[in-house]
Amino acid sequence: MSILVIAEHDNEEIKASTNNVVTAATNLEGDIHVLVAGSNCSGAKDQATKIAGVAKVLVADSPEYEHCLAENIADLIVAISANYTHILSPATTNGKNYMPRVSALLDVAQISDITSIESSDTFERPIYAGNCIATVQNSDSKKVITVRTTAFDAAQNDGSAEVVDLQESHNLGISEFIKEEIAESDRPELTAADVIISGGRGMQNGDNFKILESVADKLGAAIGASRAAVDSGFVPNDYQVGQTGKIVAPNLYIAVGISGAIQHLAGMKDSKVIVAINKDEDAPIFQVADYGLVADLFTAVPELDAKL
Amino acid sequence: MKILVPIKRVVDYNVKVRPKADESGVDLNNVKMAINPFCEIAVEEAVRLKEAGTATEIIAVTVGTSASQEQLRTALALGADRAILVETDVEVEPLGIAKVLKGIIDKESPDLILLGKQAIDGDNNQTSQMLAALSGYAQATFASELKIEGEKAVVTREVDGGLQTISVNLPCIVSSDLRLNEPRYASLPNIMKAKQKPLDVIEAGTLGVDIEPRNKTLKVSPPPVREAGIIVETVEDLVDKLKNEAKVIT
Numbered sequence A: 001m002s003i004l005v006i007a008e009h010d011n012e013e014i015k016a017s018t019n020n021v022v023t024a025a026t027n028l029e030g031d032i033h034v035l036v037a038g039s040n041c042s043g044a045k046d047q048a049t050k051i052a053g054v055a056k057v058l059v060a061d062s063p064e065y066e067h068c069l070a071e072n073i074a075d076l077i078v079a080i081s082a083n084y085t086h087i088l089s090p091a092t093t094n095g096k097n098y099m100p101r102v103s104a105l106l107d108v109a110q111i112s113d114i115t116s117i118e119s120s121d122t123f124e125r126p127i128y129a130g131n132c133i134a135t136v137q138n139s140d141s142k143k144v145i146t147v148r149t150t151a152f153d154a155a156q157n158d159g160s161a162e163v164v165d166l167q168e169s170h171n172l173g174i175s176e177f178i179k180e181e182i183a184e185s186d187r188p189e190l191t192a193a194d195v196i197i198s199g200g201r202g203m204q205n206g207d208n209f210k211i212l213e214s215v216a217d218k219l220g221a222a223i224g225a226s227r228a229a230v231d232s233g234f235v236p237n238d239y240q241v242g243q244t245g246k247i248v249a250p251n252l253y254i255a256v257g258i259s260g261a262i263q264h265l266a267g268m269k270d271s272k273v274i275v276a277i278n279k280d281e282d283a284p285i286f287q288v289a290d291y292g293l294v295a296d297l298f299t300a301v302p303e304l305d306a307k308l
Numbered sequence B: 001m002k003i004l005v006p007i008k009r010v011v012d013y014n015v016k017v018r019p020k021a022d023e024s025g026v027d028l029n030n031v032k033m034a035i036n037p038f039c040e041i042a043v044e045e046a047v048r049l050k051e052a053g054t055a056t057e058i059i060a061v062t063v064g065t066s067a068s069q070e071q072l073r074t075a076l077a078l079g080a081d082r083a084i085l086v087e088t089d090v091e092v093e094p095l096g097i098a099k100v101l102k103g104i105i106d107k108e109s110p111d112l113i114l115l116g117k118q119a120i121d122g123d124n125n126q127t128s129q130m131l132a133a134l135s136g137y138a139q140a141t142f143a144s145e146l147k148i149e150g151e152k153a154v155v156t157r158e159v160d161g162g163l164q165t166i167s168v169n170l171p172c173i174v175s176s177d178l179r180l181n182e183p184r185y186a187s188l189p190n191i192m193k194a195k196q197k198p199l200d201v202i203e204a205g206t207l208g209v210d211i212e213p214r215n216k217t218l219k220v221s222p223p224p225v226r227e228a229g230i231i232v233e234t235v236e237d238l239v240d241k242l243k244n245e246a247k248v249i250t
């Protein structure tokens, strides 16, 4: 029996989250196969073959998989699921979308957002915004799992897996892609960045995020935000860090004008070093910060920028 | 158009939950309970569709103990027309909840099922997708905009890279994200009126579906604690610490 990892990719490239899931899969017993389902996805396929520890790359290259519509991808995964004991995907918005559909079609429970693999049937996962860690044992014959990518290192890219072309067509025809507004950015992706600087309601408006951008440029950082900053329209939704946004764990997280609500902390408190800049010395963010600076951000951030 | 809104009773989002001392579960003694915020957004969206003349009836449903009637009354006060409690003492997992909800869909034949994307206690983010699978319906998860256009729903979704718009055939499953709308507060007259609205109680057992948990919680422990940090006096100190102590910048 083997383990199936569903690749996260944009047809051209494999996303690093796939490498994190492959590392998680190495804690289980069996060959690791990676499914690349997409359209004109030979770029992603080639990269997948290089992920260390992967035995086979299964490729389903067909127009109906181009936009990762859950209905089609789930049917494809179910169709090839017979020989796998575990099916894993990253807990990205794609994985969160199709994996529960897969598990319901297979009549098994899903184990969401695992942070540790204790054995082939026992896993740790955070609940209640990370305020509790549950150890759960699953009794289903197949385990369908989404993986919190920050909990596992990325597998290296020095492997050489065999490629298997799948002739699987699954087009339910009940959903259709219309358009996508994907932010183009030269910055690293939030979930893969070494350094993140995030702004909150204290930033006051979107324009003021420029002062964070300048620091980010110097540090090679990604830019994040609190829900309040997104809801207020300062920055787009994909900036949101937190329980219900993105989970991040960079080497350095700088929180600027963010109070530190439970829901925000849930998304960043596993960062290696946390810096908080806030003018309120009682802000809860200081309870998790390694280095706190009680100051007005509009003077502190430009000063930081100048000193870097 | 008939809309079904499954809602969940959860610990209020302001409560910081802790594991029990013996790690057998979560300590929920005397904590404040509320309707899951994402479910509240789902109810609000349904009410707006009704106010716009698109929807004719809104049914709120929950799976849980009789205490969950409180959250159903909240949904009724926000504008749902009637409510159903599927009563059970079992700690039902998303798959079981989806099976129960499928039973309700079979009885009520709604055109649209609006759920929250995630319950803020279990944080599973599974139920709507599982319900879509069991019904054979299309799913539009993490919605930040919903438009009904004839026999289709056009939904903008919050995805990792930004926004994605898809069109799905009705009936379909939609799960709400934070930016779908800003829920209203229930007015006092509406809270009073909600007490008169119909609330049916069904025993989960009568639906004939398997809701036995597949997962066993072996223990619930506290997360690792971060060691207390320090307050630096100046930006200069901060940069020095980051360079020479933490060594995270050069």
Ligand SMILES: Cc1cc2nc3c(=O)[nH]c(=O)nc-3n(C[C@H](O)[C@H](O)[C@H](O)COP(=O)(O)OP(=O)(O)OC[C@H]3O[C@@H](n4cnc5c(N)ncnc54)[C@H](O)[C@@H]3O)c2cc1C
Binding pocket: A199, A200, A201, A202, A203, A225, A226, A227, A228, A229, A240, A241, A242, A243, A244, A245, A246, A256, A257, A258, A259, A260, A261, A262, A263, A264, A267, A277, A278, A279, A280, A283, A295, A296, A297, A298, B013, B037, B038, B120
């Ligand atoms: C269901 C649900 C899900 C949620 N999910 C998330 C999530 O995923 N992510 C998330 O972040 N939140 C989430 N939230 C929201 C969360 O509860 C908080 O409301 C939010 O994180 C607050 O954002 P903030 O810290 O930017 O704003 P505030 O709490 O308003 O804090 C602003 C801070 O800025 C400081 N400040 C103001 N001006 C200055 C200045 N000039 N200089 C320095 N400091 C200044 C203030 O002292 C204050 O501490 C969620 C809430 C709910 C109910």
Ligand SMILES: Cc1cc2nc3c(=O)[nH]c(=O)nc-3n(C[C@H](O)[C@H](O)[C@H](O)COP(=O)(O)OP(=O)(O)OC[C@H]3O[C@@H](n4cnc5c(N)ncnc54)[C@H](O)[C@@H]3O)c2cc1C
Binding pocket: A109, A110, A111, A112, A125, A127, A134, A136, B006, B007, B008, B009, B025, B026, B036, B038, B039, B061, B062, B063, B064, B091, B092, B093, B094, B097, B114, B115, B116, B117, B118, B119, B120, B121, B122, B123, B124, B125, B126, B127, B128, B215, B217, B220
């Ligand atoms: C300590 C502990 C650990 C647990 N661990 C697990 C675990 O590992 N795996 C697991 O599957 N379960 C687990 N559970 C059970 C879990 O907490 C939930 O009760 C259940 O799984 C539902 O998941 P969710 O609410 O997170 O669903 P989500 O899928 O996050 O909920 C999304 C939406 O589905 C709808 N919905 C959810 N529940 C209901 C309901 N009862 N009635 C009507 N609509 C509803 C709502 O619209 C909600 O917004 C655990 C419970 C405890 C106390």
